[in-house]
Amino acid sequence: MASTVAVLAAATADAPGVSISPRRPLGVVENVMQHVLVPIVLFLCITYAIKLLIDARLRSQMFKHGASEVWLASMLKAEEQQRRYASLRWGVILLMLAGGFGLNQYLYGDDFNAGSVAILAGAAGLGNLVFFALSRRLD
Numbered sequence: 001m002a003s004t005v006a007v008l009a010a011a012t013a014d015a016p017g018v019s020i021s022p023r024r025p026l027g028v029v030e031n032v033m034q035h036v037l038v039p040i041v042l043f044l045c046i047t048y049a050i051k052l053l054i055d056a057r058l059r060s061q062m063f064k065h066g067a068s069e070v071w072l073a074s075m076l077k078a079e080e081q082q083r084r085y086a087s088l089r090w091g092v093i094l095l096m097l098a099g100g101f102g103l104n105q106y107l108y109g110d111d112f113n114a115g116s117v118a119i120l121a122g123a124a125g126l127g128n129l130v131f132f133a134l135s136r137r138l139d
Contacts, residue, residue, distance in 0.1 A: 089131045096127030 062072065100123030104116045 085131075085135055088134060089128070092131045092134070093124055093127035096123040096130070099123055 097120060100120045103123075104119050107119075108116055
């Protein structure tokens with residue numbers, strides 16, 4: 001047994017991110033970070049950059065072709081209100097999720113089970129409902 005551990009330690013000494021710890025499989029966390037999370041974040045960033053470019057192109061075309069100033073002012077006002085509502089929505093949702101995580105920690109400790117998922121889903125849903133009520137009150 002001792003020789004097997006010594007052979008594994010010698011074989012993985014030069015390999016980055018590889019562990020012979022019995023608590024964690026070999027390199028699972030590193031593989032998830034490199035092979036799953038990074039491409040997803042890269043895709044989201046590229047998608048958002050394309051959206052920004054399309055919006056900028058649309059605005060420049062409207063200014064170039066002489067859209068009416070009243071229409072442009074109303075469009076900019078609507079975009080500003082939409083940004084404020086998006087900030088309000090995410091603020092409320094994240095606040096509710098923080099409460100859900102706190103409740104989950106209080107009730108279940110470090111365990112993650114179906115009750116944990118239900119609490120977090122309920123907190124996100126409640127956050128959306130609170131946002132809806134606040135946005136109706138602001139209009």
